[in-house]
Amino acid sequence: MKPATNGIRVREDVWKLTNWDDTLLWYARAISRMQELPIADSSSWRYQAAIHAYSRNADPFTSPSDRLPSLSRRRRFWNQCQHGSWYFLPWHRMYLGFFEQIVRSHVVALGGPDDWALPYWNYSDADNPDARLVRREFLVDRLPDGSPNSLAQAQRGPTGSGGTGDFDIEPFDTDLSCLLTVPFRTGRFGVPSGFGGPRTGFQHGGGVIGDLERVPHGAIHVAVSGWMGAFETAGLDPLFWLHHANIDRLWEVWLNRGDQFENPSDPSWGAPSGTDFDFHDAAGAIVTLTADQVVDTKVPLLSYQYEDISDPMPIAGLGEEELIMGKGPAMLVGASEESIQLSSSPTSVNVQIDPTAMTDNLAALAEGEPQRAYLNMENIVGFDKVSSYKVFVNAPEKEPEAQTNYAGLLPMFGLVEASRRDDPHGGSGLTYVLDITDVVNQLKQSNKWNEKNFQVTFVPKQRAQGGEKGPRVGRISLYYR
Ligand code: C2O
Secondary structure, three states: OOOOEOOEEEEOEHHHOOOOOHHHHHHHHHHHHHHHOOOOOOOOHHHHHHHHOOOHHHOOOOOOOOOOOOHHHHHHHOOOOOOOOOOHHHHHHHHHHHHHHHHHHHHHHOOOOOOOOOOEOOOOOOOOOOOOOOOHHHOOOEOOOOOEOHHHOOOOOOOOOHHHOOOOOOHHHOOOHHHHOOOOEEOHHHOOOOOOEEOOOOOOOOEEOOHHHHHHHHHHHHHHOHHHHOHHHHOOOHHHHHHHHHHHHHHHHHHOOOOOOOOOOOOOOOOOOOOOEEEEOOOOOEEEEOHHHHOOOOOOOOOEEEOOOOOOOOHHHOOHHHHOOOOOOOEEEEEOOOOEEOOOOOEEEEEEEOHHHHHHHHHHHHOOOOOOEEEEEEEEEOOOOOOOEEEEEOOOOOOOOOHHHEEEEEOOOOHHHHHOOOOOOOOOOEEEEEEOHHHHHHHHHOOOOOHHHEEEEEEEOOOOOOOOOOOEEEEEEEEEO
């Protein structure tokens, strides 16, 4: 465990810690303590998870003797997680900040160090062959002193794979292409795609998912699955907090890449007109925050920094065009006519491209306007938990998963939540946007791009599970900008 300097604590890379490092030992002890507290106590393990989302039906610890907080309290403090929103990053930062403060207060009460900070799980670390595995401390039944290990007490699936810590997380699940996205904010119709998500008010789920929220964020939730696979239970898995520390760290990595990588300057993101969020601090007091109050991790409220925010894909190696954002309005050049039912085997669809839109577009191209192409999968709904889907464009029949045709991953995290009719957005589902400019350019270069035959193929990451129904994609559309 690294000591704090000038009161700034260090969030360390969990894979760089020694076996049962103090950071992990005290985390385990504090969690055991939090688990003993009743759900109505804001410093309890269950209350903390309920802030993200809560449903009695999904609560694995529910008991007849539970006394939940009052309805008005639940309305104000529970089911708050922000997804499909430009508040995804700041809200989860606030959430982790208070959680860390609460864990630390338990650590201190138990006689531990007062500079305890959350570690992070860097599953994308190319220098660490074990990066995509779960650390052993989260798998073994006992602490070194023989007492029960709260870090391992979580439901993780798919069944059978958990014991070794290998959740079949693949390189495409931990891909960091999101760092290439320059705008923070996703534009109208998802064009351009944004690093942090679209402008919204309070947004608990559904809508257009930002690039970092999609991969690696959503992909890791879906791969670990079990409690991590649903909003209501995610926070009950001690790994959740390490996963989100890493997502929060990637926000810092992205900001650090260069001047163009900026948080929204729009005054409606933070105070005075942006949405504010209520939390409890370690003393149980209510604290209300806006996004602009957490952009700096060193403010007294947060007081942390990451061990490493170096750029995993240094910008020097990138072609200019990869950083160019297309200018001008978004142009819809094609869309599917019907919704598409996905299944547990690959599904291909042809999308008609409108020839006049194409001509206009080619004219724009001729004038040397940089163009980018965006593939939108709109209003994806489904009621079964399913794996992630890989998307390919114009994939050859013999090789449906050809790497050159790979467009991106659609993790179905939050799908069920966003599909419910009683969801605040009426079950309109998830919308994913993939920037497919590079794929299209590559296909053009090898003369394999054919506007008359634009085909999209969805390949589930895991084939043939136990009879789940695949999600339905409301519409596939292609935009140029
Ligand atoms: Cu609000 Cu990773 O979830």
